[in-house]
Amino acid sequence: MKILVLGGAGYIGSHTVYSLIEQGSEVVVFDNFETGHIEAVHPEAKLYKGDLRNRAEIDEVLDKEKNIDAVIHFAANSLVGESMIKPLKYYDNNLCGTKVLLESLVEHGIKNIVFSSTAATYGEPLHTPILEDDPTNPTNCYGETKKAMERMFYWTEIAYGLKYVSLRYFNACGAHISGKIGEAHNPETHLIPIILQAANGTRDHISIFGTDYNTPDGTCIRDYIHVTDLAQAHILAVKYLLDGGKSDIFNLGNGVGFSVKEVIETARKVTGKEIKAIEEARRAGDPAVLIASSDKAKKILGWKPEYDDLSTIIKTAWKWHSTHPDGYATK
Numbered sequence: 001m002k003i004l005v006l007g008g009a010g011y012i013g014s015h016t017v018y019s020l021i022e023q024g025s026e027v028v029v030f031d032n033f034e035t036g037h038i039e040a041v042h043p044e045a046k047l048y049k050g051d052l053r054n055r056a057e058i059d060e061v062l063d064k065e066k067n068i069d070a071v072i073h074f075a076a077n078s079l080v081g082e083s084m085i086k087p088l089k090y091y092d093n094n095l096c097g098t099k100v101l102l103e104s105l106v107e108h109g110i111k112n113i114v115f116s117s118t119a120a121t122y123g124e125p126l127h128t129p130i131l132e133d134d135p136t137n138p139t140n141c142y143g144e145t146k147k148a149m150e151r152m153f154y155w156t157e158i159a160y161g162l163k164y165v166s167l168r169y170f171n172a173c174g175a176h177i178s179g180k181i182g183e184a185h186n187p188e189t190h191l192i193p194i195i196l197q198a199a200n201g202t203r204d205h206i207s208i209f210g211t212d213y214n215t216p217d218g219t220c221i222r223d224y225i226h227v228t229d230l231a232q233a234h235i236l237a238v239k240y241l242l243d244g245g246k247s248d249i250f251n252l253g254n255g256v257g258f259s260v261k262e263v264i265e266t267a268r269k270v271t272g273k274e275i276k277a278i279e280e281a282r283r284a285g286d287p288a289v290l291i292a293s294s295d296k297a298k299k300i301l302g303w304k305p306e307y308d309d310l311s312t313i314i315k316t317a318w319k320w321h322s323t324h325p326d327g328y329a330t331k
């Protein structure tokens with residue numbers, strides 16, 4: 001297969017590129033390097049630097065790269081907290097970028113796309129675990145833009161026949177088994193990397209955002225899913241579309257929830273470090289509990305997460321964070 005990966009220098013994008021190449025695909029990466037890292041791009045991938053909001057830059061790739069079987073779209077801003085402070089940045093990159101992309105894909109006759117969506121499309125869930133046809137009422141602007149992206153794909157298919165799979169990730173975490181690539185956001189806001197930065201000494205402590213949620217220990221519960229398992233789901237989704245599957249939406253999670261305090265405790269065991277934790281106020285926009293039902297992805301895509309144990313997931317992340325305390329060299 002020849003796959004164009006948009007945002008292939010980012011966290012989930014770079015892991016998906018590794019998995020695609022490991023499994024024999026030809027990969028073209030397009031990234032604006034606003035949040036991605038050049039060192040995260042697999043050396044065998046063909047790389048284009050460009051921004052989706054610039055029609056000429058994506059057109060150039062699609063003009064030059066013939067016979068692309070499918071596109072995987074990760075190119076977006078994805079920080080819940082930032083989206084509450086800078087909502088228009090999220091509308092601009094996530095929605096304007098996707099609109100330009102879709103115009104170009106339609107014009108170039110691309111027929112299949114898999115893209116990242118998020119559990120944040122649901123907002124406060126009505127029940128646990130969350131199913132794909134549950135109501136979507138995002139509590140933050142990031143989730144709102146991803147929900148709007150899904151609708152953009154829905155109407156684009158009706159008009160132009162571009163088929164899509166939307167993958168709603170729960171909490172992506174962990175790192176490539178080799179330790180060569182891993183999670184490195186700047187600034188880092190995600191729980192597991194921050195805990196491991198407190199363990200590797202690049203940060204003093206982890207702040208626990210809210211201890212008064214309606215959960216057994218008062219801290220938020222999330223469904224943590226390994227990035228390589230997410231990568232595999234994208235590959236299966238591409239194959240599903242190429243085999244004639246219809247456009248659809250799938251949750252991706254392990255179906256098990258861990259509280260912030262449980263994650264910290266597991267990280268203490270895995271790393272053997274003390275890891276100082278300080279209890280603080282809630283962060284805006286955080287639902288109390290998010291746990292996926294991924295039965296649909298398992299049944300229809302044949303997806304089977306391999307890293308279904310939190311200690312193993314944190315071990316892979318620790319391999320990365322303990323050897324790359326400052327993340328990638330360039331940022």
Ligand code: UDP
Binds near residue numbers: 222
């Ligand atoms: N969290 C925390 N301290 C941090 C970062 C995150 O307590 O420094 C909490 C956050 O409030 C949420 C959970 O950890 O309940 C997971 O947050 P993350 O940002 O990793 O992912 P999200 O669920 O927002 O996608």
